[in-house]
Structures are given as C-alpha cells and as structure tokens.
Amino acid sequence: MPEPVLTLRGISKRFGAVQALKGFDLEVHPGEVVALVGDNGAGKSTAVKAIAGVNPPDEGVIEWQGRPVSISRPHDAQNLGIATVYQDLALCDNLDVVANLFLGRELRRFGVLDEVRMDQRARELLDTLSIRIPSVRIPVASLSGGQRQTVAIARSLIGAPKVVILDEPTAALGVEQTAEVLDLVERLRDQGLGTILISHNMVDVMAVADRIAVMRLGRNNGFFDKRSTTTEEIISAITGATDSAVTRRQARKREEER
Amino acid sequence: MSRDRRVQGPDDATQEPAPGALPAVDSRLLVREEGLKGYVGEFRRKLRSGELGSLPVVLAVIIIWTVFGSLDSTFLSAQNLSDLSQQIVGTGMIAVGIVFVLLLGEIDLSVGSVSGLCAAIFAVLNVLNGMNEWLALLIAVTSGAVVGLIQGFFFAKVGVPAFVVTLAGNLAWNGLMLQVLGTSGTVNIPAESIVAKLYSTVFHSPAAAYVTAAVGVGLFLAASLLDARRRRSARVPSRPVAEIALRTAVLAAIAFVTAYILNQYQGLPLALLIFLILLVLLDLVLRRTTYGRRIFAVGGNIEGARRAGISVPFVRMSVFSISGTMAAVGGIFLAGQIQSASQTSGGGNLLMNVIAAAVIGGTSLFGGRGSVWSALLGALVIGSIQSGMNIMGVSNAVQFMITGSVLLAAVVVDSLSRRSQKAAGRA
Numbered sequence: 001m002p003e004p005v006l007t008l009r010g011i012s013k014r015f016g017a018v019q020a021l022k023g024f025d026l027e028v029h030p031g032e033v034v035a036l037v038g039d040n041g042a043g044k045s046t047a048v049k050a051i052a053g054v055n056p057p058d059e060g061v062i063e064w065q066g067r068p069v070s071i072s073r074p075h076d077a078q079n080l081g082i083a084t085v086y087q088d089l090a091l092c093d094n095l096d097v098v099a100n101l102f103l104g105r106e107l108r109r110f111g112v113l114d115e116v117r118m119d120q121r122a123r124e125l126l127d128t129l130s131i132r133i134p135s136v137r138i139p140v141a142s143l144s145g146g147q148r149q150t151v152a153i154a155r156s157l158i159g160a161p162k163v164v165i166l167d168e169p170t171a172a173l174g175v176e177q178t179a180e181v182l183d184l185v186e187r188l189r190d191q192g193l194g195t196i197l198i199s200h201n202m203v204d205v206m207a208v209a210d211r212i213a214v215m216r217l218g219r220n221n222g223f224f225d226k227r228s229t230t231t232e233e234i235i236s237a238i239t240g241a242t243d244s245a246v247t248r249r250q251a252r253k254r255e256e257e258r
Numbered sequence: 259m260s261r262d263r264r265v266q267g268p269d270d271a272t273q274e275p276a277p278g279a280l281p282a283v284d285s286r287l288l289v290r291e292e293g294l295k296g297y298v299g300e301f302r303r304k305l306r307s308g309e310l311g312s313l314p315v316v317l318a319v320i321i322i323w324t325v326f327g328s329l330d331s332t333f334l335s336a337q338n339l340s341d342l343s344q345q346i347v348g349t350g351m352i353a354v355g356i357v358f359v360l361l362l363g364e365i366d367l368s369v370g371s372v373s374g375l376c377a378a379i380f381a382v383l384n385v386l387n388g389m390n391e392w393l394a395l396l397i398a399v400t401s402g403a404v405v406g407l408i409q410g411f412f413f414a415k416v417g418v419p420a421f422v423v424t425l426a427g428n429l430a431w432n433g434l435m436l437q438v439l440g441t442s443g444t445v446n447i448p449a450e451s452i453v454a455k456l457y458s459t460v461f462h463s464p465a466a467a468y469v470t471a472a473v474g475v476g477l478f479l480a481a482s483l484l485d486a487r488r489r490r491s492a493r494v495p496s497r498p499v500a501e502i503a504l505r506t507a508v509l510a511a512i513a514f515v516t517a518y519i520l521n522q523y524q525g526l527p528l529a530l531l532i533f534l535i536l537l538v539l540l541d542l543v544l545r546r547t548t549y550g551r552r553i554f555a556v557g558g559n560i561e562g563a564r565r566a567g568i569s570v571p572f573v574r575m576s577v578f579s580i581s582g583t584m585a586a587v588g589g590i591f592l593a594g595q596i597q598s599a600s601q602t603s604g605g606g607n608l609l610m611n612v613i614a615a616a617v618i619g620g621t622s623l624f625g626g627r628g629s630v631w632s633a634l635l636g637a638l639v640i641g642s643i644q645s646g647m648n649i650m651g652v653s654n655a656v657q658f659m660i661t662g663s664v665l666l667a668a669v670v671v672d673s674l675s676r677r678s679q680k681a682a683g684r685a
Binding site: 049073075086088091093099103108111112117119121141 | 314495546547553554555563565566580625
C-alpha cells in the first residue's frame with residue numbers, strides 16, 4: 001500500500017466537560033475509501049471538523065504526506081488539498097450548476113467572469129465523473145437530491161484536492177440516488193483520491209469502503225478491512241457489544257472466579 | 259438576468275457532437291427542441307413553473323397605457339411620454355439601489371431620507387456656500403455612500419436586522435437633512451446649475467436618439483455574436499443565431515420606437531441617457547463580475563456563500579453603500595426636477611414608490627432573484643400610473659390607495675411565483 005496521504009495520531013479534543021475525542025488515530029491512503037462509522041456522539045463529526053480545520057484539535061499530530069502540518073482554519077485544509085462536503089451541501093439554490101461549482105473561485109478573463117471556460121471545465125469535470133444532470137445552466141433548485149449531492153461533491157473537486165471528506169452523503173437520498181452517489185465515490189477512488197466517508201448506513205459502507213474505522217465514545221474501536229469483515233462484526237464494534245458494561249462485567253466475574 | 263438565460267438540454271450534443279458535450283441522454287431530462295419552436299416551448303415551460311421574469315410587468319405597462327390612453331388621449335402623446343421618461347429617472351435611480359439590497363434578501367427603508375439629505379447637502383454647499391458645483395456634487399454622492407456604509411456596518415458587523423437599522427436611519431437622516439437645511443427651509447437650485455441641467459438637458463437633434471438606439475442595439479448584437487462564437491469554438495452550447503436575431507429585433511423595435519417618440523417631442527433627455535448607461539453598467543457588474551456573483555450567492559444561501567470563502571460582511575456593507583449612493587444620485591435628479599431642495603425632499607410616498615418599483619419590476623423580495631432592469635420597468639409602471647392619474651385629475655388620496663394596491667399586487671405575484679417555482683423545483 002502507498003504511503004498515507006493523511007495521518008492522524010493521538011488526536012484529542014475537549015468541549016468543556018466533554019471529551020469528544022481521545023487519542024484518535026486515522027490513516028487515509030491515496031485511492032482508498034475509508035468509512036468512518038460510529039454511533040451518534042461517537043466523535044465522527046468532531047474528527048472531521050479537526051481535519052477540515054473547523055475545530056482544531058487540542059492535542060495530537062496531523063501529518064500530510066508524511067509531514068506534520070497544523071490545520072487551524074478551513075482555509076489551511078483547503079490549501080493542503082482537503083475538501084469537505086458537508087451534509088447540508090451549502091449550495092446556492094438560485095445559482096446555476098456552473099456558478100455553484102465555481103463559487104468563490106470563479107474564472108475570470110479581462111476582469112469579468114469567463115462563463116465560457118467555466119462552462120467548459122464544468123462539463124469536463126462532470127463528464128469525468130459521469131455525472132448526469134439536465135444542463136449545467138439550470139438553477140440547482142431544480143435538481144433532485146442525488147443530483148444536488150453529486151454537484152456538491154463535484155464542487156469539492158474543483159480545487160483538485162487529494163482527500164475528500166463526505167459527511168453522510170446518502171442520508172437523505174432514495175435508493176437510485178444513493179446508487180448514483182456511491183458510483184461517484186468509487187470514481188473518486190479510481191482517480192486516486194483518498195476519501196473519508198461518514199455514514200450510518202452499513203449497506204453503503206460495505207458497498208464502497210476499503211477500510212472501516214469504527215469510533216466509539218471518542219476513541220478508535222477497531223479498524224476493519226472490508227474483505228475480511230462482516231456487517232455484524234462492525235455493528236458490534238459500533239454498539240460496543242465487544243466492549244460494553246455488560247461484557248466488562250462478565251470479564252471481571254470470570255477473573256474473580258479464577 | 260442569468261436565470262432568463264436559455265436552458266439548453268443535452269440535445270445540443272446530438273446536433274454538434276463535441277468531446278466536451280454531455281453524451282448521456284436520460285429520457286427524463288428536460289430536452290429542448292431546436293430553433294424557434296424550442297424557444298416558445300421553453301418559454302411556456304418557464305411560465306408554467308412560475309418563472310415569470312419580466313412578463314407581468316410588461317403586461318402591466320401595456321394595460322396601464324391602454325387604459326389611460328383610452329381615457330385621455332394626451333396620455334399617449336409624445337410630450338407626455340417624453341416627460342414620463344424624464345420623471346422616472348429619479349425614482350428609477352433609487353430603485354436600482356433597492357434592487358441590490360433586495361438581491362441580498364434585505365430591505366433599505368432609509369433611501370427616501372438619504373436622497374433628501376444628499377440633495378440638501380448639495381444645495382447648501384453649492385447654492386448657499388458657493389462651493390464648486392462638481393465638488394459639491396461629489397460630496398453629496400459620497401455622503402450617500404458613507405451613510406449606506408454606516409447602516410451596512412450596523413447590519414453586517416453588529417448584527418442588527420437591516421429593517422430596523424434602516425428604519426432608524428430613515429428618521430435620523432431626515433433629521434440630519436433638516437439640520438443641514440437649517441433655518442433656510444427651502445433652497446432653490448438655479449436653472450443653470452449642473453443639477454438642474456442634468457435633469458432638464460435634452461438633445462434636440464433627432465440624430466442623438468437614433469444614434470443612441472443604434473449604438474445600443476449594435477453593441478448588444480456584437481456582444482451576443484461574439485459570445486456565441488466563443489462558445490461554439492469552445493464547444494459548449496451557444497445561443498442559436500435565430501434566437502440572437504429575435505432578441506436583437508425585439509430590442510431594436512423597442513429602442514427605435516422610443517427614439518421616434520422622443521424625437522416627436524423634444525428629443526433624447528440627458529437624464530434618460532445617463533440612467534440607461536448606468537443600468538447597462540450595473541447589469542454588467544451584477545451578471546458578469548465576481549462581485550455580482552457574490553451578491554447573488556449571499557442572497558441565495560448565506561451559509562453556502564460563507565463556506566465558499568465569500569466575505570459576507572463585505573458584500574453586505576458594500577451593497578448597502580451602493581444603495582446609499584444610488585439614493586444620493588436619485589435625490590440629486592429629483593432635486594434637479596423640482597429645482598429645489600426642501601424640508602419635504604425625499605419624503606411623502608417616495609420610499610414606497612421606489613420599493614414598489616423594484617418589486618414590480620420583478621426583483622424578488624426573498625433575495626437572490628432579480629435584475630437592475632426591474633428598476634427601469636417598475637419605475638415606468640409607477641410613473642405611468644402617477645402621470646395618468648395626474649392627467650385625469652385624480653386626488654392624492656386615491657393615488658396613494660392605487661399605488662399601494664399595485665405594490666401589494668406585485669408582492670402577491672412575487673410570492674405566488676416563488677411558490678409555484680418551489681412546486682416546480684426551481685426556487
């Protein structure tokens with residue numbers, strides 16, 4: 001396996017009395033989809049926000065292509081090549097697809113917007129991702145949920161990132177639309193991007209992830225290779241069936257009996 | 259009017275197989291037929307989905323002109339229409355600023371007072387204190403920009419709702435105007451003053467109006483053809499030549515008929531020319547610059563704009579500054595019209611009229627949709643109603659009620675169109 005593009009070591013984050021992350025580790029390799037799963041409050045969002053520079057971690061090391069880096073602002077993450085697609089997509093419904101794709105980094109020519117080149121590049125980008133939308137010139141409001149999600153993902157790719165973080169990309173989608181988005185995730189992997197996929201949906205995770213990082217109560221609770229694991233194993237790691245108050249009690253009893 | 263840009267289905271790919279075009283055609287995707295037929299079909303589809311654009315306001319102008327024209331033949335006379343074209347400039351200029359604010363989904367209730375304040379500043383500096391008139395003009399317009407910036411600061415940085423900031427401003431700036439005017443009360447602006455001339459100058463030569471019309475149409479045609487050519491060579495969908503021809507023909511018809519009517523009376527008024535040039539420039543700013551794109555983005559989704567790295571406070575403050583500047587410019591033209599700045603300047607129903615003009619013209623109150631041209635169209639509707647009722651001798655009481663009803667009607671159309679756009683998934 002190639003050298004990881006992004007490495008997190010011992011990341012901790014406190015919010016007041018809550019230890020949201022404790023000693024969290026993660027590695028993302030190029031051309032790999034890492035699913036980040038865990039129950040509500042397990043620390044997935046906090047971990048993502050630490051990577052994306054929204055909430056910098058209190059402790060721990062983030063390494064980018066082997067070099068330690070500090071990500072204290074969303075801008076830092078973007079400059080490194082980390083793109084994040086949040087659950088609410090943050091698309092401007094009144095603008096067309098091209099305008100949304102290039103929002104904040106419009107191409108210009110003689111000081112005015114270069115619509116032709118943006119149009120062209122948008123088409124190329126959507127083509128390479130095999131994204132099908134009616135027209136790049138219709139307002140985003142008229143697209144379906146799946147199409148909007150794909151536009152949001154495509155937008156994150158405009159800056160040619162190396163790692164893409166997808167926060168619950170399929171949460172609000174129907175069966176067919178989910179398939180569309182999962183296809184897109186696979187194409188990201190084919191293009192050599194490292195992808196962090198946050199999902200609650202085990203079917204989706206098992207469908208596209210290469211590795212699965214389980215989080216529980218702000219800590220790692222195991223890394224699983226998709227080829228050698230089962231949904232049941234992951235779910236028990238998520239719920240803590242392998243490590244819960246009940247199992248700990250049983251273990252203690254066993255030790256006492258011995 | 260980026261939303262008015264024709265939607266082009268992937269069918270264009272079949273007509274011109276290009277590497278950059280979308281080859282995948284999904285049967286559910288909206289596909290537009292070629293040529294004029296497709297254009298009509300697209301137009302119908304837009305109407306059904308509530309994307310009315312400037313259609314209601316054009317209908318309104320036609321109805322108003324028909325009604326008043328049949329009630330009194332002087333309404334459609336060249337003289338009255340020429341006068342109308344001058345009278346709408348002051349209101350229209352202020353309405354342009356309102357359009358910018360409405361695009362953010364906000365409102366500026368202070369523009370009436372600001373317009374009066376800036377007119378008073380000019381009158382006192384130039385007429386009473388003998389300052390150079392260009393300098394006085396510059397100071398007056400800059401004051402408008404600063405006033406807007408102050409209001410924008412309280413809105414964007416302090417976080418006070420724009421509605422409250424500008425409502426407070428409405429009173430405060432009116433007070434400042436009274437202070438500036440002091441004991442003089444009314445300052446008469448001499449007819450040879452630059453401000454009076456800005457309003458009253460008319461190019462009497464018929465060539466002026468026709469040349470202006472020809473230049474406008476020519477520039478539009480050239481820009482459309484150049485854009486289409488660049489698009490074709492870049493292999494992205496472009497407007498078919500038939501559509502460009504149709505658009506140019508419609509524009510030419512409007513421009514030359516207007517020029518003809520103006521020439522039947524005195525000729526092309528300078529005020530109208532300035533207004534049109536300003537509209538073209540600001541339209542370019544809104545549709546063709548990064549800054550304009552940011553205004554639409556903030557009006558569409560603040561959080562989205564912020565995540566895209568757009569400085570929302572900067573956009574907000576600058577837009578309120580533009581609104582203040584345009585209020586000052588409009589106030590100057592209004593002062594030139596009545597050749598005085600007085601304690602009633604910028605008062606009365608001016609505020610209602612400019613907001614009505616912007617909304618009637620088709621700029622949404624909900625932000626993110628609109629164009630500066632709605633200021634022209636809306637001011638034309640409001641001006642026509644007032645002019646017609648003045649000719650008919652309708653009392654102020656009835657005029658207020660009718661103008662109020664028209665504003666309500668415009669907002670109802672806006673709300674209904676938004677609802678139906680939502681239903682059609684285009685809001």
